[in-house]
Amino acid sequence: MQNVAIADQPDELHDPQTFITKYVYSQDHKVIAIQYGITAIFVGLVALALSALMRLQLGFPDAFDFIDPSSYLQFVTMHGMIMVIYLLTALLLGGFGNYLIPLMVGARDMVFPFMNMLSFWFYLLSVIVLLASFFVPGGPTGAGWTLYPPQAILPGTPGYDWGIILMLVSLVIFIIAFTMGGLNYVTTVLQARTHGMTLMRMPLTVWGIFTATVLGLLAFPALLVSAIMMMLDKTLGTSFFMPALVSLGESLDYSGGSPVLFQHLFWFFGHPEVYIVALPAFGMVSDVLATHARKNIFGYRMMVWAIVAIGGLSFVVWAHHMYVSGMLPAFGFFFATTTLIIAVPTAIKVYNWVLTLYRGNIHLTVPMLFSIGFIFTFTHGGLTGLFLGNVVIDLPLSDTYFVVAHFHMVMGVSPIMVLFAAIYHWYPLITGKMFDEKLGKIHFWFTFLGTYAIYLPMHYLGFLGVPRRYFAMGSTDFIPESAQSLNASITVSALIVGLSQLIFIYNVFWSLRAGKPAGHNPWEATSLEWQTPDVPPHHGNWGPELPTVYRWAYDYGVPGAEKDFIPQNHPVTESEQTAGEPEER
């Protein structure tokens, strides 16, 4: 049965006319993507401000009266939760997923636009509930982004009464939003591709987003269940995660629950979540690298299988977050093994990116700079992951700044480098204007070098044994005094990097008004999203007829071709056929 795209159905073919239907209650995937993007970047800036406050406290303890231990923990928690879920997941999948999937596979829209719209409104609601927790008595929860019970819901942890409840409610709403969007993305990729667009001709961006969405649909259930159970522990006094314990000198009514059960459920979600963030980034960076190196991606098939393999393996490694939680040693062995196996497909991807660059015609544009920056930060973050994946090395390093540096490099900075690359790369398509190249380059160098100024010293602090999440070190004997000056320097770097993001914000808004018109396909890219009749694409994307795809997305520098790129919707010419088949098609 062939389904007809929504915009092709006579009874539904009507362009939105009023401002409200066009920009607010829009069912157009591109508008929804921008709504997702703006909301996500807004909360991301909130989280960035929180990290600046944390760093101020760590770098200059006792200098700021308004940061007390409770508010410090609240900043840590909210920074982590917002960055991982409400910024990265939402921007990569809700933002770029929504914008790029239909355009890249040649569809007119997502398969169920109404549900797609609901997805955004639920996401917005979850963000509002989350931010509301700043204004309730006791403030937001300070349980750490992992929300481990029993401390998360007991007095002594800031926000243990209202903050944690709002946090859990917000997460449940977010999961509903994600599910509605995710079902759309998966079904669109599987069922709504245009003629000629086989799965193995899809750009890697679509592969990355698709696999990440499948991971999300299978991993978020664990978070949903643990959120429901913890909510019942908090509100009804059940004891799923709560053992019998004494709190503030009082014996509590809880008994017989298992805190480790929560950790298992949380990390069964939490580890795939790392790849929900990383896989779309892998995909997008592959496309940006190929386009700006004017060369086909090296080993396309291998890249696809690596994405799928990483996605599958990510479900069997979760307990490597729990080596110190108390586990059968044999499990530690099992999870260390699976963790290290993940390094294989990941390394294949890194090699293929480098080999794509090798002898390419590299254009050092802003998106390219960020993509190359990503290869650096991701390799560094990945290598420290090999340290932490081993039980014996993890035990002394656990809960130190080494871990903080590791996951910030690998799943904080790296996806954000790709996000910047992607925003700069697709900005001309989304807005029809070019951004300012010079400002973009300044932004890149501040961000890239600043990242290293922040996180390299943090690895060293971790080796010294400086524990994470501490409000202040006080007079701790085993930490040398010099650690403090290192902390101060990290803070200064972090503030500079944080402020330099203003350059990016300014560039986005300034170019919107004063940027040069981008025209069609300014990067001379092959993939389908650049071949729309209008830039930016109109409602329905393709005008009267859907494009037909004849080739894969990486025909750069084909011998005998007129230009150094051949768009996917150009038929294969005879001269190409006589020139012989390229390695992949």
Add this chain to the structure above:
Amino acid sequence: MTIQTDKSTSYTEPGIEGLVADWSSDKQTFDLPWGKLMMWIFLLSDTFIFSIFLTGYMNVRLSQTDNWPNPSEVFALEIAGQHLPLLLIAIMTFALITSSGTMAMAVNFAYAGNKRKTVILMTITAILGASFVGMQAFEWTKLIVEEGVRPWSNPMGAAQFGSIFFMITGFHGLHVTAGVIYLSIIARKVARGDYEKKGYAIVEITGLYWHFVDLVWVFIFAFFYLW
């Protein structure tokens, strides 16, 4: 829901080659309407939710030191002085399984284009589902009022018995309730003739959800009442 049925392409190569052809094919991977595939994927996701609930239940139960109540004692009815273990549950399960049968018949009649019978059978399905929820409410009331089971405590032993029972059967009950509402809406639209042009795949999609809810109940039944 926008379902268009137009049999223009179909892939019927057998074996591994057929699988490869399906997966790498043009346009669509599965020969299914969009809504049906979406429902399958949603159900896969929902399967994970229930599996994790049940895994959590097993973990909690196995790590209990307190006494776990005997299901044939707790879930029994006293009728005319007779002690009848699991009677209510048997009736509930019977109602739900029967509703799966009527749903399957409704799908059959929908594809045959028999609107009247489809609506009648969907209505019966919804009524059976509603009666299931009603009986569950009765069971809950009995547990709470007569046996004194609470989400946070349980006079017969482990407190977790009450918490996990109310949570999982409650979550399943919400699914059934949502299904009853969903069925009623679709039945009404079928009666109005909304799907004359678009085709009746929607009835089958509703049926998928309904069968899933029934299947989940079989597992909940086995793990709570028979273990």
